[in-house]
Every structure is written in structure tokens, then in C-alpha cells.
Amino acid sequence: MALAAARRLLLHAGSRLGRREAVDGARRFANKRVLVETEGPAGVAVMKLRNPPVNSLSLECLTEFTISLEKLENDKSIRGVILTSECPGIFSAGLDLLEMYGRNPAHYAEYWKNVQELWLRLYTSNMILVSAINGASPAGGCLLALCCDYRVMADNPKYTIGLNESLLGIVAPFWFKDMYVNTIGHREAERALQLGTLFPPAEALKVGVVDELVPEDKVHSKARSVMAKWLAIPDHSRQLTKNMMRKATADNLIKQREADIQNFTSFISKDSIQKSLHMYLEKLKQKKG
Numbered sequence: 001m002a003l004a005a006a007r008r009l010l011l012h013a014g015s016r017l018g019r020r021e022a023v024d025g026a027r028r029f030a031n032k033r034v035l036v037e038t039e040g041p042a043g044v045a046v047m048k049l050r051n052p053p054v055n056s057l058s059l060e061c062l063t064e065f066t067i068s069l070e071k072l073e074n075d076k077s078i079r080g081v082i083l084t085s086e087c088p089g090i091f092s093a094g095l096d097l098l099e100m101y102g103r104n105p106a107h108y109a110e111y112w113k114n115v116q117e118l119w120l121r122l123y124t125s126n127m128i129l130v131s132a133i134n135g136a137s138p139a140g141g142c143l144l145a146l147c148c149d150y151r152v153m154a155d156n157p158k159y160t161i162g163l164n165e166s167l168l169g170i171v172a173p174f175w176f177k178d179m180y181v182n183t184i185g186h187r188e189a190e191r192a193l194q195l196g197t198l199f200p201p202a203e204a205l206k207v208g209v210v211d212e213l214v215p216e217d218k219v220h221s222k223a224r225s226v227m228a229k230w231l232a233i234p235d236h237s238r239q240l241t242k243n244m245m246r247k248a249t250a251d252n253l254i255k256q257r258e259a260d261i262q263n264f265t266s267f268i269s270k271d272s273i274q275k276s277l278h279m280y281l282e283k284l285k286q287k288k289g
């Protein structure tokens with residue numbers, strides 16, 4: 001309830017701000033964790049995640065992301081969105097582990113509902129989505145990129161991308177898996193999911209997790225030129241085609257959202273899974289020291 005009220009407030013405040021800035025010509029709105037700029041080619045917004053240090057998808061970040069998308073969807077002048085990160089070297093570290101560790105079942109259920117919500121919005125968006133992957137992109141970070149229509153990645157071997165859930169002792173849910181299969185094919189997805197593979201850029205390109213690699217300083221300009229090509233296609237035919245390609249996958253979650261929430265909640269609440277997450281978080285800490 002409290003979150004729904006916050007969401008309404010944010011949406012309202014955001015739309016007032018958006019209107020005022022549009023009049024000034026600034027064409028920019030921001031929540032705390034998501035910045036949206038609509039300068040540049042007509043009809044294109046750049047959405048930047050800014051939830052330092054690693055753009056983990058906390059409940060607040062998910063909510064702000066979903067609201068920003070909703071606003072862009074409602075703005076008929078926007079036809080395409082470039083999704084990128086403001087955190088140096090990190091696209092997104094994926095779902096926030098602290099939302100899935102040491103909390104109560106009601107929190108897990110609320111969190112998962114919001115993860116589903118963002119995924120459904122992104123995956124089924126009528127807008128053209130291009131990701132400019134300018135850093136590490138594990139698990140939920142990869143999920144964000146996979147929702148896009150085209151993925152441009154910085155060719156920096158320090159950055160990796162993939163669904164690595166099995167390395168954490170958790171399991172990518174069926175809709176993550178379905179989207180992976182849709183993108184890289186059954187055999188590659190089967191192998192990568194079981195091994196929790198995090199692909200360096202050259203391998204990500206080879207297997208099809210990303211569509212193009214460019215030097216790091218060219219990621220944004222390339223994303224813009226890709227966007228220009230997609231903008232040249234009439235919206236109605238592109239949108240109908242996208243819907244035809246993606247609807248069955250999205251519907252598969254829509255028809256069992258509640259069961260999926262229950263599944264997640266009981267899985268993540270298990271002592272053994274909490275223990276695995278604890279160990280993983282400790283490993284992240286030790287890496288530093």
C-alpha cells in the first residue's frame with residue numbers, strides 16, 4: 001500500500017516536472033535513481049541508471065525505473081529509448097541481493113512483483129529499446145539488456161554479461177530462461193544457464209547475447225546510430241512484429257504471475273538458499289579485502 005502511494009506521488013510529481021522542463025526546452029526528468037534525457041534525435045530518450053555503487057535493482061530503483069518507462073510510454077512524442085548506466089564500469093549488478101536476503105516473505109513477494117512488473121513493461125514495450133552496455137552486466141543486469149531490441153556493448157574484456165544465477169546457488173526463473181532461449185537458442189542457453197556463464201564481450205557477441213561491440217567511448221554514438229536505423233521503420237509494422245515475436249513469452253508469465261511470486265517467495269525463504277546468498281555476499285566482501 002505504502003509503495004503504491006509512493007508510486008502515485010512520484011508519477012504525479014514526475015509528470016509536473018516533466019511538463020515544466022518541456023516548456024523550458026530542457027526535456028529532462030529525473031528520479032533519484034533514474035535520469036531521463038530527451039535531447040538528441042527527435043523522439044529518442046536516454047535513460048540512465050544511477051544507483052551507485054553498482055546499479056543494483058533495489059525495490060526503489062525498480063519502482064523508479066518502471067515509473068520512468070511508464071511516463072515515456074505515455075509520451076507519444078517518444079519512439080525510442082537508449083538504456084545505459086551512469087555508474088562507471090557497471091551497467092547493472094542485477095537484482096539487489098539485499099532485497100532477497102534476510103527479509104520476510106511479504107517483502108520477497110512485494111519485491112518479486114516489482115521485478116515482474118518491470119520485466120513485463122520493458123519486454124513488451126512498444127518503443128524501440130537499445131541498450132548501451134557500458135559495464136558489467138550480470139543476472140538481472142543482463143535481463144535488462146535482453147529486453148532491448150538491440151544490444152551494443154563496450155569492448156572491454158573487464159566487463160562480462162550473462163545469467164549467472166546458478167553461481168549464486170539460485171535459479172533463473174522460467175521467464176528469464178525463456179528470454180535467454182529466444183535470444184541465444186536452446187543449446188547455448190542450456191549450457192550458459194547451468195554453468196552461470198558470464199561472457200566477456202567477444203564471447204557474448206559470438207553466442208548472440210549482444211549484437212555489436214564497439215570501443216568504450218563509442219558505445220553511445222553507436223547506440224544512437226542504431227536507433228536512427230530502427231526509427232526509419234514505420235512504428236505500426238515494427239510494433240506488430242515485435243508483439244508477434246514476444247507475446248507468447250510475456251503471456252506465459254502473465255498467466256501465472258501469482259504462482260511465480262509464491263514460487264519465488266518459498267524458494268528464496270529456504271534456509272539453504274539464504275545460506276548460499278550469505279556465502280555469496282561474503283565472497284563479494286572478501287574480494288575487496
Ligand SMILES: CCCCC/C=C\CCCC/C=C/C(=O)SCCNC(=O)CCNC(=O)[C@H](O)C(C)(C)COP(=O)(O)OP(=O)(O)OC[C@H]1O[C@@H](n2cnc3c(N)ncnc32)[C@H](O)[C@@H]1OP(=O)(O)O
Binds near residue numbers: 092141168281
Ligand atoms: C525453482 C524455482 C525458482 C524460482 C525463482 C527463484 C530464485 C530467484 C532468482 C532470482 C534471480 C536473480 C537475479 C539477480 O540479478 S541476482 C544478482 C546477481 N548479481 C551478481 O552476481 C553481481 C554481483 N556483483 C559483482 O559481481 C560485482 O559487484 C560487480 C557488479 C562486478 C562490480 O564489482 P566491483 O566494481 O568490484 O564492486 P564490488 O564487488 O566491490 O561491489 C560494491 C558493493 O556493491 C555490493 N553489490 C554488488 N552487487 C550487488 C548486488 N547485486 N546486490 C546488492 N549489492 C551488491 C557489494 O557487495 C559491495 O558492497 P559493500 O561496498 O557494502 O561491500
